[in-house]
Amino acid sequence: MTSANHNAVYNAPIPPMLIPPSRWLRAACPLLLAVLLLTTSAARATDWAGPEEQLAHKIAAVTGPGAVAFDVTNRSSLTKADSDDIRRGLLVQLAALGLRFVNAEQAAATIQVTLSEDLRNYIWVAEIHQGTNQPAVVMTSLPRPDAPIPMREPAGLTLRKTLLWAQPDRILDAAVLEGSPAHLVVLDPKQVALYRFQDSRWQPEQSLPITHVRPWPSDLRGRLVLRHDHLFDAYLPGVFCRSSATAPLALNCYPSDDPWPLGSDQFSLSAFFTPARNYFTGALAPGLGKQTTAPAFYSAALLPREKYTLGLFAAVDGQLHLLDGITDRAAGRLGWGSDIAGVKSNCGSGWQVLATRSGDGPNDAVRAYEFPDREPVAVSQPVDFAGSITALWAESAGGGAVAVSHNLETGRYEAFRLTITCGQ
Amino acid sequence: MRRFALPLLAASSLLLVVAASAATRPHYGGILRVALRAAPASLDPADPNQPGSLARSNISRLMFDTLVTLDNRGRLHPSVATSWEAEPGNQRWHVYLRRGLSFHDGSAVTSDAVAASLRAANPTWKIFPLGDAVVIECDAPDPNLPAELALSRNGIAKRDGKLLGTGPFAVADWQPGKKLTLTARDDYWGGRPFVDSIVIEMGKSFRDQMISLDLGKADLIEVAPEQAHRAAMENRSVQSSAPLELMALVFTRDRQSAEEGRLRQALVLSIDRAAMNTVLLQGGGEPAGGLLPNWMSGYAFLFTTDVNLPQARQVRGEVRQASPWTLGYDPADPVARVVAERVALNARDAGLSLQLSGSNSADLRLVRVPLVSLDPRVALASLATALGLPQPKFPGDSGDSLYAAETALLDSQRVIPLLHVRVAAGIGPTVRNWTASADGIWPLQDVWLSAEKP
Incomplete structure (x- = not known):
């Protein structure tokens, strides 16, 4: 018996540290299940029990x-609350049928349920992966209540974040240079680092130190702008850096109060940055319509x-100001943070505003909005970050934005590319 | 109670009148000028020699009513038929006709005429009149028959020398492939259309259509999907449908060996659909892994659309010798040409050789097929017919059975979905009450023209 056990091949053993909690969970399972049943049955606004039971079977x-x-x-028009409700219901139904829920590494099967919909029905699809077999697919459907359906492009958009780079030092901005191979430029307080995409990862290529006379202000900010006649410019408080055009690159930095470009390349609007602070003075160059100050x-x-360009300014007074070239209207406090990007x-509508969330919580989020009139309408779900966002700049080409967050778990600064895709 | 009911009714009617007068009421009159790229040689909805297209459906529905219609959620509604029922087994159906309808020449719509019309479009059905009804016997159980009756090819037409319909517009002048002039029927059973007439210029390139719209010579045009975004950014009014035209590669024959199956799999894995959509179509569609789009099936996300070049190369490498394939496409379609070129390029990256060809005898063809119904089963069956695939089998009416039927079509390796493309229309400044439908059909009978531009 013993030898048979020794010769048998089993899944990887469960790490010892996991045993006490799982034992505790097993012991507490009936109690938890009862609590779950009670809470779900009491709180459910819509009765999903029938299709949950059907799909679970x-x-x-x-x-x-x-x-x-x-x-x-x-992936459906169901709210998050409904989705959570259905998830709980499915867990209860599956548990009643003898299924136990573990991590993927410990599981004999992986079940991915997708809540989807067609024109008339909610379609709940379960993909079941077992070993190396083709996944089994089972589904159930239930009538969807009447509601306007998107005939044109769906109103909801998806905001996606893609990690570009992470490092211990603060990242001020980053930019991707498309090409073969692609390059990544990372601006931090000490240098501009150039990376080459090779072997499926960014490989260091060159480091260009930033020289400056005056100390950096607290909450240092900086922006990279890609150029056509040379590779890039870097704007920092009181300092301007210009790269050369060809490799090996050189970087020429000097004191400057020149205005920083706002938005993407297609707008020829700049603003003066306060050298010893972390904000723009409000002076615009050349101006927005007839307005030269914000x-x-x-x-x-x-x-x-x-017939004009609408400028949104996340002002130091905490309000969002809308400038249309003639008037300045305060949109009030919208719950937005200090960083926005077009x-x-x-x-x-073709253009969206990405805005950080205001508040003092440890984790930030960015969400896309549109201004069909003069009031913002959220058009995406918020994208969460594992820490506070320290920078958000529109990319030079305008097709996306770069967000930098300070990951509270790892302590590293992470630069993400944010893009918008159509549909949910 | 009854004594009080009338004053209340009068008061509520007055409120309705007041409320209605606050908004601009529709204007009757005017000529709606439409430009189309298609140039059909025939108006007969059942003509099998005419390629299926949304433009053809749009024209057909102006003249030819169907027995039933589908709303934007694919639900059945009465039209020329008022009701329908199936005998047990769903093979034999009784369809009851609306009374008092007439063709454009004033002749009555009879069950004989309806049966004759349906026979022309469905040679395999047995159809006979029975009083005010027609009886339809299919060659196999067909629970989706009512939805099939909503297809434009089943528009009710009288073919006694002259082609006549029961729809809201009658033909005033027809120059095949060039120009169609329609006049509104004052006696249309569904209510007279708002516009007096519609003039449709055919065979116009997308560019010429756009110029006509900009010069105020057309009120309604087609916009190429890759141009829709730009046209909207240039301040034109552009309405885009949900992605509803399938662009796909179709092999003209079944795979002949396991090796050929692996080569086809390598081709599937090599295609970068996302780039095609973003670059070639300027976001005018969606990458397609399945035949039906997700908004119609609810499960299309299960079919991957990702390019996987390493795996494509690996699969290709499992076959020692591979003859080049010829890829046919419509040379008159500029988008088809660039997509075909991109497919050939992707294939080359995987070690496959595709030679572009304008010939109809190519090994595989790039095709564009519209979804002709908002009923997913009817849409899938129609796609299979248009693509030359076996008819899908639906063992039940569940989502599982639809998924199984579509999976079986894909597993045959006869078809490789590429994209689902949106259909866009450019709308002139005087056109009012335009409501885009999910299936891309233009609701021209509801449109009216304002006297002034906004």
Whole structure:
């Protein structure tokens, strides 16, 4: 018996540290299940029990009882609350059929449930992965209530973040240079670093130190702007740096109060940055229509309109100011943070504003908005970051933005590219 | 109670009148000028020699009513038929006709005429009149028959020398492939259309259509999907549909060996659909891994659209010898040409050789097929017919059975979906009450023309 056990091949053993909690969970499982049942049955606004039971039976018919990894994704018009509700309901139904929920590494099967929909129905799809077999697919549907459906492009857009680079030192801005190979430029307080994309990762290519006479202010900010006649310019408080055009690159930095470009390349609007602070003075060059000044602001987003450009300024006074070339209107406190950026997409009205969330919580989020009139309308779900956002700049080409967050868990600064795709 | 009901009714009617007068009421009159790229040689909705297109459906629905219609969620509604029922087994259906309808020449719509019309479009059905109804017997159980009756090819037409319909517009002048002039029917059973007439210029390139719109010579045009975003940015009014035209590669024959199956798999893995959509179509569609778009099936996300070049090369490497394939496309379609070129380029990266050809005898063809129905089963069956694939089998009416049927079509390796493309229309400044429908059909009978531009 013993030798048989020794010769048998099993899954990787569960790490010892996991045993006490899992034992505790197993002991507490009936209690938890009862609590879950009570809370779900009491709180449910819509009764999803029928389709949950149906889908759970279809899943269990494939997996049988045992340890599974389970996840739910919502691709439908269901709210997050409904989605969470359905997830809980499915967990209860599956547990009643003998399924236990574990990490993917410990699972005999992985179940990915997607809440989707067609024109008339909600479609709940379960993909069941077992070993190396082709995944089994089971689904159930239930009628969807009447509601206007998007006939044109869906109103909801998806904001995606892609990690570009992470490092211990503060990142002020980053930019991707498309090409073969692609290059990544990272601006930090000490240098501009150039990386080459090779072997599926960014490889260091060159480091260009930034020289400056005056000390940097607290909450240092800086911006990279890609250029056509040379590679890039770097704007820092009281300092301007210009790269050469060809490799090996050189960087020429000198004291300067020149205005920083606002928005993407297609706007020829700049603003003066306060050298010893972290905001723009409000002086615009050459101006927005007939307006040459805005309230002092942290960031701006520019949105082209039929006959003018609408400028959104996240002002130092905490309000969002809308300048249309003639008037300055305070939109009030919208719950936005200090960083906003305008992004051109092929979705919705074509242009969106990315805005950070205000508040004192440890984790920030960015969300896309549109201004169909003069009030913002959220058009994406918020994208969460594992820390505070320290920079948000529109890319030079305007098709995306770069956000830098300070990851509280790792302590590293992470630069992400934010892009918008059509649909949910 | 009854004594009080009338004053209340009068008061509520007055409120309705007041409320209605606050908004601009629709104007009757005017000529709606439409430009189209298609140039059909025939108006007959059942003509099998005419390629299926949304433009053809749009024209057909102006003249030819169908027995039933589908709303924007694919639900059935009565039209020329008032009701329908199936005998047990869903193979034999009774369809009851609306009374008092007439063709454009004033002749009555009879069950004989309806049966004759349906026979022309569906040679395999047995159809016979039975009082005010027609009885349709399919060659196999067909629970989706009512939705099939909503297809434009099943528009009710009288073919006694002259082609006549029961729709809201009648033909005033027809120059095949060039120009169609329609006049509104005052006696249309569904209510007279707002515009007096519609003039449709055919065979116009997208560029010429745009110029006509800009010069005020057309009120309604087609906009190429890759141009839709730009046209909107240039301050034109552009309405885009949901992605509803399938662009796909179709092999003209079944795979002949396991090796050929692996080569086809390598081709599937090599295609960069996202780049095609972003670069070639300027976001005018969506990458397609399945035949039906997700908004219609709810499960299309299960079919991957990702390019996987390493795996494509690996699969290609499992086959020692591979003859070059010829890829046919419509040379008159500029988008088809660039997509075909991109497919050939992607294939080359995987070690496959594709030679572009304008010939109809190519090994595989790049095709564009519209989704002709908002019923997913009917849409899938129609796609299969248009692509030359076997008819899908639906063992039940569940989502699982639809998924299984579509998966079986894809597993045959006869078709490789590339993109679902939006259909866009450019709308002139005087056009009012335009409501885009999910299936891309133009609701011209509801449109009216304002006297002034906004």
